[in-house]
Amino acid sequence: MFERYKYLKFEREGRILRVTLNRPDRLNANNGPMHTEFSRVFSDIAEDRDSDVVILTGAGKAFSAGGDLDFLESCRSDAKLFHATLNEGKRLINSLLDLDKPIICRLNGDAVGLGATVALFCDIIIADEKARIADPHVKVGLSAGDGGAVIWPQLIGFARAKQYLLTGDMISAPQAVEMGLINFAVPTEELDPLVDKWAERLVSGAGLAIRSTKIAINAGLKQVAAAVLDASFATEFSTGRSEDHGEALKAMREKRRPEFKGQ
Structure with missing residues (x-):
């Protein structure tokens, strides 16, 4: 089932499935093919009969830097591609909410933009204390439309x-723990032991009850997502065609601060 994936790596530890975002040379930032893989992976995991618990993490020093610059520029210049990408984003969020298997996010490093969104939709989020979280869509002239x-x-x-x-x-x-955004922040050497502890606790628990409880909790989130996603993706599309977004992408190429005009 998972052989077709290029940018996501899969490992099994008994009935625990570890999924690793595997584009470390780009801080696991999404290009087009990786974004497409993301949009279908949680549906595939739901069909995987050999796993009960999922660990989601990133290769290298980051969890995910969101979308890479080349991909953002391609979406801006190609409206058809942008529409397809937004539809993938909607499938990604809905498939995350539909998956009844508990997901532990091993937040090994920074989670930015879509990376932060995916991490925050996980069920237990355990971070390296050096990691940071941000949704900086507005800093590149975009609406926070990918589920944030x-x-x-x-x-x-x-x-x-x-x-x-x-x-x-x-x-x-540590700030994210204090405000209730994530569950734990620990020193690097304690990250894997704590992730493993929680994975073993969940995989050895009453699986049907755990999955049923997640379904019940996510029912409310699904209602919110149904009310918000269409509007947020529509605003992301409109801002993706804006002058401010074009200026932000140009400024990133030129390694300078963007000069926004509110247009």
């Missing part, structure tokens, strides 16, 4: 969610 507008307010409330989504500011892992 769904999950951030549910975890930390609307006031704090607006603070971080409207600014794109970074949050350290």
Whole structure:
């Protein structure tokens, strides 16, 4: 089932499935093919009869840097590609919410943009204390449309969610624990032991009850996602065609600060 994947790596530890974002030379930032793989992987995991618990992590020093610059520029210049990408994003979020197997996020490093969104939709989030989390869509002239507008307010409330989504500011892992955004932040040497402890605890638990409880909890999140996703992806598309987004991409190429005009 997983042989067709290029940018996601799969390892089995009994009935625990470890999924690794595997583009470390680009900080696991999504290009087009990786984004497509992301959009279908959780549906494939749901069909995998040999796993009960999932560990999601990143190769190298980052969890995921979001979308890479080449991919963002391709989406801006090709409206058909951008529409397809947004549809993939919707499938990604919905498949995450549909998956009844518990997902532990091993947040080995920074999670940015879509990387942060995917991490925050996981069920138990265990971070290296040096990791940081941010959704900086607005810093590149985009609406936070890939699911961030769904999950951030549910975890930390609307006031704090607006603070971080409207600014794109970074949050350290210890800060994220304090505000309830993630579960744990530990020193590097304690990350794997704690992830393994939680994976073993969940895989040895009452599986049917655990999966049923996750389904019940996610029922409310699904209602929120149904209400928010269409609007958030529509605004991401419109801002993706904006002058500010074009300026942000140009500034990234030229390694300077963008000069936004609100257009």
